[in-house]
Amino acid sequence: MLVLKRLDQTLSNLGYCSRREVRYLIKNKRLRIDGELATNAAQKVDPNAVSIDGQPLEHIGNILVMLHKPLGYVCSHDSSEGPRIYDLLPTIWQARNPQVVSIGRLDKETSGLILVTDQSALVQQLTSPKHHVDKVYVVTVDQVLNSDIIEQFAQGIALESETTPCLPATLEIVDPYTAKVTLNEGKYHQVRRMFAACGYHVTALHREKFGEYILGDLPIGEWRDLL
Numbered sequence: 001m002l003v004l005k006r007l008d009q010t011l012s013n014l015g016y017c018s019r020r021e022v023r024y025l026i027k028n029k030r031l032r033i034d035g036e037l038a039t040n041a042a043q044k045v046d047p048n049a050v051s052i053d054g055q056p057l058e059h060i061g062n063i064l065v066m067l068h069k070p071l072g073y074v075c076s077h078d079s080s081e082g083p084r085i086y087d088l089l090p091t092i093w094q095a096r097n098p099q100v101v102s103i104g105r106l107d108k109e110t111s112g113l114i115l116v117t118d119q120s121a122l123v124q125q126l127t128s129p130k131h132h133v134d135k136v137y138v139v140t141v142d143q144v145l146n147s148d149i150i151e152q153f154a155q156g157i158a159l160e161s162e163t164t165p166c167l168p169a170t171l172e173i174v175d176p177y178t179a180k181v182t183l184n185e186g187k188y189h190q191v192r193r194m195f196a197a198c199g200y201h202v203t204a205l206h207r208e209k210f211g212e213y214i215l216g217d218l219p220i221g222e223w224r225d226l227l
Contacts, residue, residue: 004044007031014047014057015095025052063093063100064117066213067223075105075114085114088221103127103210104135104186112137112207113215116223126211132184136209137191141200144176149198153181157194162187166194 031038169183
């Protein structure tokens with residue numbers, strides 16, 4: 001059932017403007033509701049019926065997108081840390097309430113699939129260890145992989161400074177320097193640290209799958225709506 005909200009609240013939550021600025025949009029005859037000029041910022045509206053400068057509102061529902069994160073981008077809202085994944089998405093989304101966030105993170109030197117949403121419940125569902133959501137990574141290392149590492153990952157790698165070992169993970173050797181790893185945890189820099197514990201340095205890391213979502217042929221820096 002659609003819950004009607006005030007016009008100013010609707011536009012503010014979707015990131016179009018502040019609630020105060022809605023009055024100026026009304027005054028300048030830029031807002032319409034069902035084709036008629038809006039006259040009251042407090043009027044409760046169906047966002048599907050609202051238009052600004054003749055254009056309907058976009059992404060009026062929840063957001064869930066898959067983004068192909070390039071190297072060098074951070075999953076942070078702090079622009080001081082470098083280029084942000086949010087800079088690759090519509091600018092208006094950064095002003096939404098609730099705010100859009102990434103589901104888990106990929107570090108600056110990791111590429112691949114990252115999910116972005118404004119649904120806090122979905123973030124919890126896909127990142128909570130108890131839900132065992134698989135993530136698949138393609139990993140390149142600095143030396144030839146020994147087949148013994150398959151069993152080491154299957155038993156659970158003990159990480160430095162961690163009191164308990166990682167949960168068992170699946171490792172497939174693709175070529176002498178490349179492996180595909182499937183795990184369902186999200187410890188800090190986990191994949192890199194797991195390989196380091198086995199004597200390898202990760203030179204490239206790429207996530208190609210997160211739960212049911214597969215990156216496929218999505219171009220680098222592009223995003224796809226999943227809802």
